[in-house]
Amino acid sequence: xxxxxxxxxxxxxxxxxxxxxxxxxxxxxxxxxxxxxxxxxxxxxxxxxxxxxxxxxxxxxxxxxxxxxxxxxxxxxxxxxxxxxxxxxxxxxxxxxxxxxxxxxxxxxxxxxxxxxxx
Numbered sequence: 075x076x077x078x079x080x081x082x083x084x085x086x087x088x089x090x091x092x093x094x095x096x097x098x099x100x101x102x103x104x105x106x107x108x109x110x111x112x113x114x115x116x117x118x119x120x121x122x123x124x125x126x127x128x129x130x131x132x133x134x135x136x137x138x139x140x141x142x143x144x145x146x147x148x149x150x151x152x153x154x155x156x157x158x159x160x161x162x163x164x165x166x167x168x169x170x171x172x173x174x175x176x177x178x179x180x181x182x183x184x185x186x187x188x189x190x191x192x193x
Contacts, residue, residue, distance in 0.1 A: 145176065
């Protein structure tokens with residue numbers, strides 16, 4: 075599966091999975107940030123987005139990682155995790171770098187993923 079379809083009230087959106095950098099909670103909405111810097115606001119909570127990923131992507135959903143209450147990140151874009159700054163930097167190494175503030179527990183999860191991942 076290369077795309078995820080998100081039904082957001084009066085819009086149907088199709089996102090290419092490998093181009094999604096992260097999802098950010100914004101109240102009852104979720105901001106979707108893409109690798110080409112396009113952003114979309116969908117009328118779904120972050121939990122609902124997480125469920126949509128699990129249902130549509132099945133075992134492929136592991137490409138995404140929930141880091142705290144506010145973010146779901148695409149693991150392939152993880153560039154740096156900083157315990158001191160308590161953040162993760164997502165980058166494609168050429169066009170963008172997003173620094174996201176995350177909890178200490180989330181920093182530890184990302185660090186563990188980076189340390190033990192073979193991806």
